[in-house]
Amino acid sequence: MSSSPRSRPWDVHRLPSAEGRVFLVTGGNAGIGYFAAEQLAATGAVVVLGSRDATRAGAAMASIRSRVSGARVQHLRLDIADLASLKSAVDRLDLDRLDAVVHNAGVALDAPPRRATGDGHELMFGTNHLGHFALTRWLAPLLSAAPAGRVVTVGSFAARSERLDLDDLQSARDYRPKRTYGRSKLAQMSFGFELDRRLRAVGSTVLSVVAHPGGALDSLTPSRPPVHRTTPGERVRALPAGLLVQGKDAGAWPVVRAVLDPDVRGGQLWGPRVFGLRGTPRREPVPAHMADQAVATGLWAASTELAGTDPHLGFR
Template identity: 45%
Template sequence: MSPDSTDAAPFSTTYSIPDGWGLHKMPDLTGKLAVVTGANTGLGLCTARELARAGADVVLAVRSTARGTTAAADIRAVARDSRVDVRRLDLADLSSVREFTDRFLDEHPALDLLVNNAGIMATPYRTTADGFELQFGTNHLGHYALTGRLLPALTAATAARVVTVSSDLHSMGRLDFGDLQSKRKYGRLRAYGTSKLANLLFTAELDRRATAAGLSVRAYAVHPGFAATSLTITGQPALVQRLMSIPTTLVAVSPLTGSLPILCASTLPDLPGGVFVGPRGKSGMRGAPGVILPKENARDRAAAVRLWEVSQSLTDTHYDFSAAAVSDSPAK
């Protein structure tokens, strides 16, 4: 079956995550290997720590190796039997993505879990090293390239998973294929929403294509709820930071609680691929992990296919599902 011919509905909600899912329900992950991007703080650190506590070996893929080293020491203190490595990865620079993946593939034949967690939010207009709008380039294109280049290791594992952290703010996103880099019009929150919308569309298309190719790799998207992390205020003006600190203090859940949907999607046995996991609460900010339905803009198959093709072209990263390999197109 061609990857473009499957009629599977994106983000099915027919599966129900068992009530009361929590850290105590995580399976033994001894012998498993995970890569977590942005693992030096917040949700990424909590995710990496709990994976290691469950027995997994973890690679912390971080922009700052100094902070990553501190995080690794924190994790090793509670997970002495797991191997924790720190590797530099700057998702806003495709040369850094290539360096990370080349080294990883040299060191590891297989990868059981990739958690695409790192992200930035509502920054002033800037561009990546490759000229992409910073939020779209970091949150989506960097992870698209990373996942594609790690595909050989993912397919070499048994039932590997790719978990990508999105947000309910994907509802604010709008994919203008005539201005994906927001050169004509830029709004901080809308650009963030667009990058999170891209995360969802990427997840749906990745799971469809892998399934159609007969691979055991499954893809999941996650919404952590309103978690108290630095993501919501980093890069904001001082007044905005002060204002944001109020709801963050009063309403937000802890980073550990926010990481539960990530950990659930990463480890729950028999979880169907291509689902969106997030808090069950009516507000979407808190609650036990459940399978949720993203907004209609994230369920547009035509947009997912077009985004995939554009992302492939922009990053020069080609997923070859039939050969379980990935190659770069010639430099332009």
């Protein structure tokens, strides 16, 4: 009796071909976004770096091209914090379809004072969550036109210990930078799971997947000058931390798998294998507070109002 063929084990160093596909990575000029873009470019796909800074995007593209022979990388000027600019940014993509978007761009503040976007939204919530929520609205037709479009939302380990306050989503009453950052990432992750539920409800072919990098430190990250430089001394001093965490190159692995693996399904969470902090990517159980549908429904309604978007985000 024959059995169905099994897909080969996922190898972060031998990614499947994605020739002919197009991926957009927000914040693709630095950090996790840069390494996700570099790894995706090695598959033969066209990779678009969404960045508001053309100089930094140019440096990132040059770095990728120097490491990936024949890399097809482009820059899209994209300011996630400026909601009114997102539709025109998507129009400039000039594509007939988009195979995946990686919602990666973000802001992390370490100290007060509370800051706001030009639209008046708290900076971390407005950028990390609300901007990507609104961007999804304008990308919906392109994602729906792909044979199997994907929305990959990059969350954070920091979201595990936080809970959303639907009455104070923008930390107007209780602003503590690290807590506000964790809550903004929790909002992103909750959005990712709720988006997939809504996509399934309307029979969409688009999948929504959530991934996180675990513990990813600059000091453990290989140099990519001028995008990123790590001195030998910094790497040596960071070696003990490497027992628990990793560099941003490895932190990108779960994100890249969420984009490429044909066995990935909507509504899944992917992260590093070892305690969710380091190692090769694996599927993780979704924590209950991230999948709380009552909270997700409240967040969705508030996000729709704040971003001024269609509550269906263009998916029908």
